[in-house]
Amino acid sequence: MHAQIEILASLQTVDREIKEQTGLKQGLLSEFQTKEKEFQAKKREVEVLAAAYAEKEKLRAEKDRVFQDEGRKATDKRMRMNRIKNVKELQALQREIDQTRESNGDLEEELIKIMQDMDVLKAQIQTKESEMAAMREEWQNKQQELKTQITGIDQSVSEAASRRQSIASQVTGDLISRYELIFSRRGGTAVVEVASGICQGCYMNIPPQLGNEIIRSDKVHLCPSCQRILYIKPVAE
Ligand SMILES: [Zn+2]
Structure with a gap:
């Protein structure tokens, strides 16, 4: 993450x-x-x-x-x-x-x-x-x-x-205001995990390609359905 x-x-x-x-x-x-x-x-x-x-x-x-x-x-x-x-x-x-x-x-x-x-x-x-x-x-x-x-x-x-x-104070740039907006609009859940390819905020499937991007890139990715900020816990090897 x-x-x-x-x-x-x-x-x-x-x-x-x-x-x-x-x-x-x-x-x-x-x-x-x-x-x-x-x-x-x-x-x-x-x-x-x-x-x-x-x-x-x-x-x-x-x-x-x-x-x-x-x-x-x-x-x-x-x-x-x-x-x-x-x-x-x-x-x-x-x-x-x-x-x-x-x-x-x-x-x-x-x-x-x-x-x-x-x-x-x-x-x-x-x-x-x-x-x-x-x-x-x-x-x-x-x-x-x-x-x-x-x-x-x-x-x-x-x-x-x-x-x-x-x-x-540890959050950089405008990320905090984006987070705050989502938090207030989405009933106090702005950051959600993707588990088994499913967004845990709205329980919709996340396209595999997006899943890969979330793991690879440093950018902020939003759920296409509920617009929450997504993260994927690294799989233990
Ligand atoms: Zn979602």
């Missing part, structure tokens, strides 16, 4: 390591994002419930005001009873009092219903809030773990990057 291709092959080993570690880090970072979205969703649930509760509270206050007013009116009517002069007036007033009593009864029922709804909402809010608190606590522990993992990844990536630099 030619020296330059051999160097590229070891560069590829390091580059794959970096690629793998970077992928792992991306995965961990997306865990952070997912968790953040979960928090936001839970928070919105609480906000929606709190808004519904506030709406009920407003309604309750309104109904309560009407209820108090009606109560005062009923008291006034009862006071008027004392000043009644004839039966006709008495009957009319009695009807009014009955009507007021009936509508106050309805109001009272409505108020009770509203307050029951409020109790339900309050319980739901408390449940959601404690779910949120539990989520937060669990996440805080997990977060620490993830941060440690990410720090570890960053360290091994920077260590690999300096190894890469010293290997890359």
